[in-house]
Amino acid sequence: MKEQAARAVLLVKAVEEADQAREVLTEDDRKYATRTARELADWDASERKAAATFPSFLEARAEQILKRLGARHPAFGTFAQRHSGAAWVLGWFLPLAGFLLGVGADRIADPEHVDLLSLPLLLIILWNVLVYVAIVVWALLPKRGERLFRSRWVRRVSVGKGGIPRRLPYSLSAAMLEFVGQWTRISMSLNAARVARALHLSAAALAVGAIVSLYSRGVLTRYSAGWESTFLDAHDVYTALSWLFGPVIALFNLQGFSAAEIATLQFGLDANAQTLADNGARWVHLYAGALILYVVVPRVSLAIPAAFRAWRLKRRFPLDLDQPYFRKLSQAAGGEAGVLRVVPYSFSVDENRSKSLESVAVEQLGDRAHLRLLAPVPYGVDAAATLHEQGSSGAPTVTALLFSMGATPEKENHGAAIDALVAEGGEGATVLLDQSALVRLDAARLRERVELWREFCIFHGAQPFVVDLLAPPDKLRESA
Secondary structure, three states: OOHHHHHHHHHHHHHHHHOOOOOOOOHHHHHHHHHHHHHHHHHHHHHHOOOOOHHHHHHHHHHHHHHHHHHHOHHHHHHHOOOOOHHHHHHHHHHHHHHHHHHHHHHHHOOOEEEOOOHHHHHHHHHHHHHHHHHHHHHHOHHHHHHHHOOHHHHHHHHOOOOOOOOOOHHHHHHHHHHHHHHHHHOHHHHHHHHHHHHHHHHHHHHHHHHHHHHHHHHHOOOEEEEOOOOOOHHHHHHHHHHHHHHHHHHHOOOOOOHHHHHHOEOOOHHHHHHHHHOHHHHHHHHHHHHHHHHHHHHHHHHHHHHHHHHHHHHOOOOOOOOHHHHHHHHHOOOOOOEEEEEEEOOOOOHHHHHHHHHHHHHHHOOOOEEEEOOOEOOOOOHHHHHHHHHOOOOOOEEEEEEEOOOOOOHHHHHHHHHHHHHHHHHHOEEEEEOHHHOOOOHHHHHHHHHHHHHHHHHOOOEEEEEOOOOOHHHOEEEO
8 A cells, every 4th residue: 555545544454433323424434435445446457357346345445435535525635635745855955055055164164275174075075974983883882873764854754844723623633733743754664765865965966066076167267276274283284184085095096195295285385386276176086086985986886775665665565454444344345254253361251241252342343343352351360361362263353361350450460461462462452441340449449440451551652442241232442
């Protein structure tokens, strides 16, 4: 699935999950979009003489829903079609700005000479060396690098500049806020690749601009090369330039220099005027070679894999289709019926709660979904081993741990069980929280207990769903 299609699908997902009361998107709207999308996907598949795919169904369905919502709420339609503009800024503006800055940098600093200690050129090289060191550090500390990308400007790269439109139904505004957070998170890898590509190309363009400036001025101007310093003598300058230009001389087979020659190139010495005038071209070649070796080649080498990652992620966006929302739509698209495998933890499920769990399975995975209720995991028992043993009987569609919120969450027991579930099922791990044992609590204390459990589950990497397994079917799901 391409990036724009994934963005539309995720936005529709946020709307449908936020609009539980069917206020902005009725049940008829959803059924019509599903039926139309199935027909469009089948028609497209027949045109391509291939089987219809689930991603194409999701893309067509999202398009139908967004058109309908955009017609009813123009502000939402504008938001749905918003583009961040990052492709133009990152792809063209920054590299062009870097090139122009490189063209002007050395010209502004010293328009008449080739300064052996040219501050702009040395800063370009030094800055890039520091960046290479930072890249190595980031590679060793990936989590730190990821946190550094989580900033407002990266959010703008993801969803564009501007806030949530006002004067929209509450559920629609809530959906848009949820979408912004989710899209920023799951598009982080794509936008990080885009930013890396742009920064590397801009740095390379800066160096290329400086090279172009050196050679273009040399066509119409006769360079005089030399150096001057208050604190460095000829030996210090020779040592520094030997470190800087040694690899360049060896790689490009350029003419070298000696300590005595460096001593004669100091600005302000009347005896070396002819020497200064005759050495300009050699030092232009040396600085151009240094910029190519230390900046252009490494930066382009780093930009190529970043560009490939961005291209690949844009064409094959990593949208997780194993979530319950997509599992439920898979049935509507003609897929197999899902199975909700429920593993109670230190919790005996009676007949009434078992029937309610069947309704949860339908809500999570569609009308044809089935429930498979497994034996409870005893309190204090290693949940990892239990989940692994019970999983050997077959691969379920979704595995969910069931907790009673009458218990207090404990890291070493409930937390360990959730960790085992996450290790078994990945990021889509689901936890059902039954609040039926808390009917005697007042509303304030009930909210506190719900938030306690929700935060506990999210901390351990699972998605919590709060249900009341003794409530009537229309009030089964209290919150999510």
